[in-house]
Amino acid sequence: MDLTSSQLAALDRDGYLLLENRFSAKEVELINDRLPSLFAENHPGNIVEQSSGAVRTMMGLHLRDDLFARVVRHPRLIGPALQILREPAYVQQVKVNVKAAFSGEIWQWHYDFATHKEEDGVPKPLALNLHIFLDDVTEFNGPLYFIPGSHKFGEHGAFKDVETTSYQLWVCDQERVKKLIEAHGLVAAKGAKGTMLIFHDTMVHGSPNNMSPWDRAIFSLLLNPVSNAFQKQTRPDYKHQRDLTPIEMLPDDCLNVLPVVE
């Protein structure tokens, strides 16, 4: 399940990598089956959209549900990250970003490291963002947009946006984004459900509103090297987990195995 040298080269060049058919339809169904009861929980990690009140993101899922505790240890998900990082890593953040049909709202242009540095005091942009598409993601239902190669420029400058969405984020200045897009273009990260996506901490990205009649849910795990751990504790655990235990891989069939009942 290791990435090939050409996949590693593409990730290094572009800052993101899509791996199609990484998870089976059955595995995605098992994950999706857990969502309704998690949506219904009155948990501070369930953050709703400003306008519609529909769930925008659900965080801390590996601490709330046994299946998600196994997803974050799945070798097909974390194997590539550990291959790239080549050192022990901890689970920094786990969420499902929902983006419901007709009402899912924008994620402004940003790069994740701005928030990790400013809010959590993470020293270096080493964390990797690992996604699993839980719905088919198309150009219509709010895919992530990437500026390929933008991760190569390190930090881009950012300010905290506390207004445009319900989830506060350090976002990029539009002039900076314009220059990067003019120089490097734009891509939409699309794929069928079960596709995996990896991207770097300084990759500039965002996503538009979902105007389509199709839901778009994406699972996201941030893995950060233990040696690069947070230095500040301003955010709740579900936004940046404090447990620095190095993550370990489970067997490949771990999602299909029923949890042991004691």
Ligand SMILES: O=C(O)CCC(=O)C(=O)O
């Ligand atoms: O789910 C999305 O559309 C965007 C999510 C995102 O940008 C992030 O988690 O950093």
